[in-house]
Amino acid sequence: MKNIFLIGMPSSGKSTLGKRIADVLHYRFIDTDKIIVREEGRSIPEIFAQSGEEYFREVERRVLRTIRPGDSLVVSTGGGMPCFHENMDYIKSTGVSIFLDVPVEVLVRRILAHGHEDRPLNNPNDPELLAVLQKRYETRLPIYAQATITVSGETTEDEILRRVGAWL
Numbered sequence: 757m758k759n760i761f762l763i764g765m766p767s768s769g770k771s772t773l774g775k776r777i778a779d780v781l782h783y784r785f786i787d788t789d790k791i792i793v794r795e796e797g798r799s800i801p802e803i804f805a806q807s808g809e810e811y812f813r814e815v816e817r818r819v820l821r822t823i824r825p826g827d828s829l830v831v832s833t834g835g836g837m838p839c840f841h842e843n844m845d846y847i848k849s850t851g852v853s854i855f856l857d858v859p860v861e862v863l864v865r866r867i868l869a870h871g872h873e874d875r876p877l878n879n880p881n882d883p884e885l886l887a888v889l890q891k892r893y894e895t896r897l898p899i900y901a902q903a904t905i906t907v908s909g910e911t912t913e914d915e916i917l918r919r920v921g922a923w924l
């Protein structure tokens with residue numbers, strides 16, 4: 757069966773929803789950030805601090821390209837993954853994609869509520885967090901919008917499953 761990729765901004769719920777979809781569809785679930793942390797033996801903030809974002813993006817590129825069409829995986833991506841190294845083209849050629857389009861205000865609320873120490877690009881203590889995320893959203897939107905399906909934070913899980921089912 758085709759792979760299912762979840763894409764979208766940090767805290768849009770890719771990891772949470774991806775696991776749920778995989779459970780319901782009996783697909784194997786992977787989270788690219790978790791694979792990177794395991795492979796590197798260090799956290800994402802450590803990778804950014806010690807080796808830089810460019811290095812992280814290169815690892816993302818490589819991890820993504822281990823996925824083949826027909827692997828029957830649900831893949832939760834890191835928020836930036838589709839936006840570097842022509843990764844969105846690879847995602848489109850390798851499966852069906854779901855863009856979780858959640859308002860930036862909601863993302864900020866989630867980041868402030870849950871903290872995000874493991875995400876170097878989202879600092880809950882930054883007074884400009886809303887503006888930073890809004891700008892990042894606008895930059896990334898043309899890429900995210902290429903997803904097969906776009907759902908909002910309000911779309912029910914049943915509706916998401918119904919819509920993605922039509923593409924499998």
Ligand SMILES: Nc1ncnc2c1ncn2[C@@H]1O[C@H](COP(=O)(O)OP(=O)(O)O)[C@@H](O)[C@H]1O
Nearest residue numbers: 764765766767768769770771772773832866870
């Ligand atoms: N639909 C939702 N409603 C409210 N909170 C959510 C929802 N989905 C995820 N969250 C919370 O938001 C935070 C980020 O979720 P996560 O799935 O890790 O997002 P992502 O992988 O897109 O960064 C977590 O604390 C999670 O519990």
Ligand SMILES: O=C(O)C1=C[C@@H](OP(=O)(O)O)[C@@H](O)[C@H](O)C1
Nearest residue numbers: 765766767789834835836875876
């Ligand atoms: O938006 C981004 O560029 C990033 C999002 C993170 O993943 P989540 O979207 O799961 O938080 C993680 O890959 C890294 O910190 C970079």
Ligand SMILES: [Mg+2]
Nearest residue numbers: 770771832833
């Ligand atoms: Mg995640």
